[in-house]
Amino acid sequence: MARSLDPILTKILWNRLISIVDEAATGLVRTSYSIVVRDYHDYCVGIFDARGNMLAHSTKTAPGFIAMMPNAMRHFMQVYPVETLREGDVIATNDPWIATGHLLDLTVAAPIFLDGTLVGFTVCVVHHLDIGGRMASIESRDMYEEGLKIPILKLYEAGQPNETLLSVIRANVRMSPKVLGDINAQMAANSIVIAGVRKMIREYDFADLEALADTITRLAGQSMRARLRALPNGIYRNEVRLPPVGALTEPMVIRVAVEIADESVIVDYEGSSPEVEAAVNCTLPFATSYTAYGIKVMVDPTVPNNAGCLEPITVRAPRGSIISCNPPAPTWGRTVIAHNLPEALFGALAPAMPGQVIAACGSTPLVAMYFNGRKHDGEEFLSIISHCGGFGASADRDGYGTLCFPYNTAAIPVEVTEADTCLVYQRKEFAADTAGPGRHRGGVGQEVVFRVADGSHAPPSPVASTLRGSPRNPNSTYPAFGRDGGGAGRGATLTLNGNPVPQGGRQQLRPGDEVCLLLPGGGGHGDPLTRDADAVRADVLAGLVTRAGAQADYGVLLEGAEATIDHAATSILRRSRSESLQTAAN
């Protein structure tokens, strides 16, 4: 006799589902052949019930996968209805309009059978090193330039690999042994989920996952709806203008209207720019993921995510826009758009949630570059480099330095990148005066300098790369905004051998070529003239703020080798600064 799902058992089994997917994620990492999985953490593992409802996903995940996996699952079940599936089947796709918005991620799902009955699915998404095509360029004009598209197909049939499909993949991708090895690692993750779910169901003598699924999705949905109800009804709007990238000349507009209607929220991107001729367009499932993430993280962050959390959220976007492009628009660098969506929502909802919204993060959006070439010993590499600016300040504290948002990939260690490639870092340190000033300042940004090895370690051939920096230049339409009187983050430059280079253009790097990246700090929160002078002094002593910055941004005057605060002069300076600001405002 199965135990009833009382609140205690429900909580235990909910945690159990999460621990199963986390264990599977660990298995994925341990069997993987690539740094993208091992160090960059660009993956997600999920559990679904037999009806296709998402029940849990791994703690380590990119937010771009959280609402897109259910969409992929629905499509999988349309193409391969449940009654046609057999044990050992594996379904896969990388279709950007069904799954994760670009071809590089392969989404695989496998049915979970228990004593001949299908009780659920396991899904594993992995960002692969390569999928062929032009390799990681925003210059592609359509999807066909971006690599191999795999429609919804069976990768395994009743436990037997689909050798035709695997050999097509092998023939079309760079670094194919690693790519194929990582596909195998996805299979391992699925096996671990299948074993874990079976064990759990047997242990508690359930017939399937449905009762548990109904309970935890209901609870999650109730919680989200209750939190939404606590917000004032209304339509909240925001608009941001992203600086042009690649060959574009006009800013890209994200326009959003967030309608809070009792217990639901409708996010509508009507009025956003039409899709562009640069590989930065979002597909609707991917934009939906980042939108749902933005809502969840602000409205109801503590309940573990499942289908229930997503149910009260509706996302709409005009077809053919940068938020919901039509095939075959190019989408490789869709994070250039999608990563700004949570912040756009924050800006819209700030009036409804006073004091609860953080300033902009200097790390938004992702700054990632791909490098393909050979090490001096001739070994080929294909590697990603990604580093972050500072986090946004909040009403009660400073932002952390160099912390990602809204994506959640880790910085690949310098030592790992250097061992894998022919790149050599010169510098990676906090950059002074980059934090947006405020009563609480933003997180500090950083300077990253690296070069292609020369001399005895020079590569035998040039390194192909697409260089990208942060678009959040303080002089652009899109600085890392402060909030409630806080200043914007500073920084954001990208140079090659000292000269500015365009964003996302393909480059051939030669031995000794040096790339310098200044990544901006986060936005500040509250009036910097009210910041505790001792905190300003501490930042000066740590070298995070210069004395000139202390005076200019915070009105704090420091004297002598010990940087003693001149309290009298500081209070005079702060008063006059504050008065002149008021005069200017009037």
Add this chain to the structure above:
Amino acid sequence: MFSIGVDIGGTFTDFTVHDRRTGRLFVEKCLTTPREPERAVLNGLEALARRIPGLEAQSERVNHATTLVTNAILERKGARVALLTTEGFRDVIEQRLEFRYDVYDLFIRFPDPVVPRQLRFGIEERVYADGDVLTPLNEAQLLEVVAELKRLDIEAVAVCYLHAYRNPVHERRTAELLVEHLPGVPVSLSHAVNPEPREYERSSTTVLDAYVKPVVSAYLERLSGELAQRGIRRELEIMLSNGGSTTASTARDYPIQIIESGPAAGVEAAIWTCGQIGIADALSFDMGGTTAKLCVIRDGTAGRARKFEAGRVHRFVAGSGHPVAVPVYDLVEIGAGGGSIARLDQLGLIAVGPESAGADPGPACYGQGGALPSVTDADLLLGLLDPAHFLGGQMALDVAAAEQAVREAVAEPLGISVTEAAYGIFDLVNETMAAAARLHVAEKGCDPTRLSVIAFGGAGPVHATELARKLGCPRVVFPPNAGVMSSVGLLTAPPSFERVLPLKLRAATLSVAALRQAVAPLRTAIAATLAQPEAAVTFRYVAEMWHQGQEYPIEIGFTPAEFDEALPRLLAARFAERYRELYGRPGDDTPVELAGLRVVGDLPEQRLTEVAPFAPGTARSLGTRRLYDPATKAFHDVPVIDRAALQPGEEIAGPVVVQERESGFAIRANDRLRVHASGAVFVELG
């Protein structure tokens, strides 16, 4: 022939002596002496020597655990450390990995770096990933920095240069110059502390090693000297964080390796207890004076990890602490113990820990000048401790002092009674531990309703039943000698040392003869450490294997008898089998590599196996005690029973207080107590 286990906690130092001829165990407990921890060790040994003739002269083995390292980090009481890095990389420890350990929480917290930015210095030097020197070490600049370190009164130096794990030449030269120009200041070098790539984890580990080195190193040197003077021949052993052992001299050089020695000893003890009483799944709960340790035991064994985190700052969540790259038992440790200090936080709410009164001054009731209320003071006021029989009556507890401390710091400011305040402290520390335990149990995917709590440590028994109730665990097990259990755990594992041979060989084509030759000096070194001829040592091997291009090895064990020409085939077969077990499917066609070979040597006959049969005494009732009952919010007289008098098979219904020399526990009205043949007490919660 005696084996001695000594476990130093933040508050008490515990001892177990095993007489191998008779199987008898002797235990002892005395207050830790934080300024000179060896004092307590020697005091306890003297007390034991009075009870056991010939103890010191006939001791074969002293195995030691200490929480000094972890306490220094939790309480942030380590040395003033400077960090030298490759120029341009001085923010590695503060930039971390740039990602968020909780993707949904915008307000997560990270620990402050152990070395503030002002004390981090970039040094001009550079080694390439393959070990080639790109930029030579700038010794002139280094000497300028050294002069600055002298001015700054630096107490220890950590050095972490990029790729030093591949070529340590610059770290070594830096150490030479530091020793020359900054004599007496200990140095921790990253390539020696954690010879693996990934600069953040390696820097963090190295910095913490330096942070605790002055205190640990000086202590172990003094203790080793004292033990040698007392005629104990073999070098002092220290338990490693994964239950293995090392020598005191190695531990002095790399103190971070013993960071979890005390908790590891506790886990060893809990695993041993599980074997004695025949249960497979348990939650080991070890609560001392300063911290509480919780560890899930499944199928009679605990998980191990290659990395753990010290000093988590955000609700015990993984990712919120300092990474430490040492092999450990997979457990959680939080700053909640008998000495944890209660106070009001900035919101005016009760807060308990992580600051601890430790042993000096100790809780207010110890009457040693401590004026702040601690968990032990609250326990005393609730009737959970007996003021007259603490430590078998060796140490009288001052009820008035406890009352005054609780009144002044908590009850009066909140306008509540002293009893209410004491219960608030008691309940809060239990809830804090339960929260950490829930997370740990959930992380392991376990169901607390199927776990027995194994309660030990000085404060563990007192708090275990309420913790178990909060977690929904049905049963608490109180092993014999619960109050000194970790020191028992120091004797349940044999003396054991290991050496690692780093390799990069195709498994299919390896030369067995060459490998045997490479292993020979490691065997000799291990035997020397054990002070035994090689023939007396039992060896075994662990091969670390992966598919070429992977980075997480699978461990495959084999015996000396299997170390022959058939080894490649045996390894291939076991690797394939284990891979399938772990990942549910076979690996691919990529060749399998041998990434390392660990040689382990131990002396199995020296481990604690047989214990003399449990011999109950005859004394029985110790009268009654006034015990606080939260249900009725009143004190009731409850009978007190001497644990030593409990008979195997006996069952008793609560409420009752069970008193033993090193600890004690109370059970409530609906709980039932049952005595196992081993002397362990089972309490089934009502």
